[in-house]
Amino acid sequence: MLIGAHVSTGGGLQTAVERGAAVGADAIQIFHPSPRARRPTNYGPADFAAFNEAFAASPVRSTVIHAVYLINTTSPDEVIREKSLSSLLHAVRLGDAIDADGVVLHAGSRKQEPLDEAVARSGEVVREVLAETESCPILFENTAGTQGPLGRDFDELQMLIEATGGGGRIGVCIDCCHLFASGFDIVEPDGLATVVDDLDRIVGLDRLRCLHVNDSAVPAGANRDKHANVGAGEMGPGGIATFLSEPRFEDLPAVLETPGPEKRGPDPAEVQRARELREQGLAARS
Ligand SMILES: [Zn+2]
Numbered sequence: 001m002l003i004g005a006h007v008s009t010g011g012g013l014q015t016a017v018e019r020g021a022a023v024g025a026d027a028i029q030i031f032h033p034s035p036r037a038r039r040p041t042n043y044g045p046a047d048f049a050a051f052n053e054a055f056a057a058s059p060v061r062s063t064v065i066h067a068v069y070l071i072n073t074t075s076p077d078e079v080i081r082e083k084s085l086s087s088l089l090h091a092v093r094l095g096d097a098i099d100a101d102g103v104v105l106h107a108g109s110r111k112q113e114p115l116d117e118a119v120a121r122s123g124e125v126v127r128e129v130l131a132e133t134e135s136c137p138i139l140f141e142n143t144a145g146t147q148g149p150l151g152r153d154f155d156e157l158q159m160l161i162e163a164t165g166g167g168g169r170i171g172v173c174i175d176c177c178h179l180f181a182s183g184f185d186i187v188e189p190d191g192l193a194t195v196v197d198d199l200d201r202i203v204g205l206d207r208l209r210c211l212h213v214n215d216s217a218v219p220a221g222a223n224r225d226k227h228a229n230v231g232a233g234e235m236g237p238g239g240i241a242t243f244l245s246e247p248r249f250e251d252l253p254a255v256l257e258t259p260g261p262e263k264r265g266p267d268p269a270e271v272q273r274a275r276e277l278r279e280q281g282l283a284a285r286s
């Protein structure tokens, strides 16, 4: 398992690699810039080269890009659709340029729109982006379970996947805080094993490419997305240890998106804490 951290790209794309290495991360997640932002945030070949050079020389083994939250691939509004399309295209092109392991995407909220139509619109946007890019995967992330944002359970994730044509570039990213807030029973190994069985049956584990590891500031089933530092929320040390030691998650990047002690993201101690909890989880299972 590649324990990772969401890091800033402030000061240049390649600085994300340095920040990741500085907190002891094996994997990093970054936001891509808005497509309308001007340089220096709108990256070019020199930025990609600097990033790729820094990445090759660092202990970081995996990069994922988190798509910006303004994207709503499900919207019937033409303006929002176009903005979402260009923004997602921008993110996946960046992923191609830096050989990222995926662009993590919240499909968006359907608000009061019918589910089937919202899913179909999302599929069209994603298919257009796939057609105009090369190889970087797009990974739908599960949501915290409220009505509206698509991806609240594995059936909805599978609907989103099918609407894209279900090719090899489509996968999922599973966030444990969102599972927990959605009411999935994941804090004990048996409960988590059943949830992973369901994920395998409905979506397929070959589509699982990334994990988000956050504790939850709200109780199980509260249907709100509020991250806490690992071991310091309602999942607690035991719940995080269970999640990080699930055998079928062994080969995945597991990225912390926590507030961190200074509200500036995970620090070296928290990344280390996640490693220790994983060890504790593994020991408890054996
Ligand atoms: Zn997310």
Ligand SMILES: [Zn+2]
Pocket (backbone or CB within 6 Å): 141, 175, 212, 257
């Ligand atoms: Zn997440």
